[in-house]
Structures are given as structure tokens and as C-alpha cells.
Amino acid sequence: MKRGTQTSRMPIPREHGAWGILIGAFLSVPAYTKTLSLPQCLFLLAILLLFVSREPLLQVVRGRFRKDLFYWFLFFAVSGMGLLAFTAFLAKFPALVGYTGLMSLFFVIEMYLVRRGKAMSFVSHLMGTIGLTTIAPLTLLIHLQSPTTAVFFIWFLNILFFVSGILFVRYEIALKSKSARGYREVQRYRVAMVLYHLLLLLFFAVLIYADNLLTSTIFLFLPITIQGLWAVTSRQAITNLKVVGWLQVGQTLFFVFLIAWLI
Numbered sequence: 001m002k003r004g005t006q007t008s009r010m011p012i013p014r015e016h017g018a019w020g021i022l023i024g025a026f027l028s029v030p031a032y033t034k035t036l037s038l039p040q041c042l043f044l045l046a047i048l049l050l051f052v053s054r055e056p057l058l059q060v061v062r063g064r065f066r067k068d069l070f071y072w073f074l075f076f077a078v079s080g081m082g083l084l085a086f087t088a089f090l091a092k093f094p095a096l097v098g099y100t101g102l103m104s105l106f107f108v109i110e111m112y113l114v115r116r117g118k119a120m121s122f123v124s125h126l127m128g129t130i131g132l133t134t135i136a137p138l139t140l141l142i143h144l145q146s147p148t149t150a151v152f153f154i155w156f157l158n159i160l161f162f163v164s165g166i167l168f169v170r171y172e173i174a175l176k177s178k179s180a181r182g183y184r185e186v187q188r189y190r191v192a193m194v195l196y197h198l199l200l201l202l203f204f205a206v207l208i209y210a211d212n213l214l215t216s217t218i219f220l221f222l223p224i225t226i227q228g229l230w231a232v233t234s235r236q237a238i239t240n241l242k243v244v245g246w247l248q249v250g251q252t253l254f255f256v257f258l259i260a261w262l263i
Helices: 002-007 016-033 038-061 067-090 095-115 122-133 135-144 149-176 180-210 222-234 241-262
Strands: none
Touching: 016 038, 016 122, 016 135, 016 149, 016 241, 038 067, 038 095, 038 135, 067 095, 095 122, 095 135, 122 135, 122 149, 135 149, 149 180, 149 222, 149 241, 180 222, 222 241
């Protein structure tokens, strides 16, 4: 009886960072447009259902096939697709279904990496992050109903922000490792974080020089740049990884606030 109860438990993703990316990227759009519609809220719910369907599918890909996992996948996937179709109808934007299908391409790559035993690799996390941030341009598409430069702009901002978060979290995890491999990863991520954030600031400095209308964008990334460079220079691991997670939550909320304030 106990075993049966365990196998039927709802497979909810425990990746708190992934939930944060999804919701944070979504919130960046109403912060940018200063509006929020019912179709956009329904779209978020549809994407969350599809995201939950990813968990049982990942377990199946890892070779843990069970009937209950398959049924849970069907339940969440069909519910998510149904709500997505309803959202497209309500928004009078049927192309939304097709554009959302592009989101799955990143998860196909992630599934392939999981199958190859590289679920914890940086590339796998990068693909997953880019896939999750597509909720931002898709949410903006519901508002604009055409793929303008603003759609790619909001996506680009989210990718840059959350990739910084990946580097920071993986660096902190590597710092806690006492193995030789962990030491090598610390050195690798230390260099990556310094180069990434310096290039990030340089990139936006060039944009500001080319077009002063984009001056405010550089301030969106100052908090995460300060966080990253502080982590590299202090060389002290944050002992509690929950603190690392809450730092990222705070950074995400501040990022959304800065978008609403500066752009």
C-alpha cells in the first residue's frame, strides 16, 4: 500500500531556480509595458502546467518509466495545451500556439543532454534557462501581436540576467566542494564570471554610446554585476545554499522593479 502511494505522488519539479526564472521573466513584461491582461495571466498558467509536465517526462527520459508518470505527463501536457489554445482564442492571436512551440526546441536539446547523462552540465542548464525565459517574449507577443524588436529586446535582457544567475549559483556550489574537480570548477567559473560581467557592461556601454536612449539598460545589470564581482573577490562560499537561492529571488524582483522604473 505504501509503495503504491509513493508511485502515484504528483511529480512536481523541485528546481526552485527554474520556477523563479519562469515567474521572474513573466513579470518583466508587465513591468515593461505597464499593463497586464487576462490572456497573459492564463498564458502563465498554461506554461506552468507544461513546465510541470516536463518533470515526469524527464524521469522517463532517465529510464524510470512508470505508468503513473506517463499519466501525469499526459494530464499536465494536455491541460497546458488546452489552456494555451484557449488563451490564443481569447487573445485573438492563434499564432501564439505556433510561437510557443518554438519554446520546446530548447527543451528537446535539454532532454538529449539528460539522456546523455549531462543533466547537471552548464550547457544543459543554459538551454533550460533560455527555454524558460522565452515566456517573456511570448507574453509580450500577446500584448503586441507581432514579433517586433521589442519582443527580442525583452528576451535578450532576460537571457543576460538569468545567465548571470546560473554562473553565480554554480560558482557558489563549486566553492563548497573540497575535491580537486571542485577546485578546477571554481577557477573556471571565477574566470567566466569576471569575463561575463565585464563584457556585459562593455556591451551596454557601446549601446549607450551608439544610442543614448538605451542608457538606462546598463543599470539593470549593475546589481548582479556587483554580486558576481563581490563573490569572485571575496572567495568565500555562502555556507547555506538557501541563502544563495533567496539572493537570486531578491535580484530577480529588483530586476523587475528596475525594468518598471527605468524603461
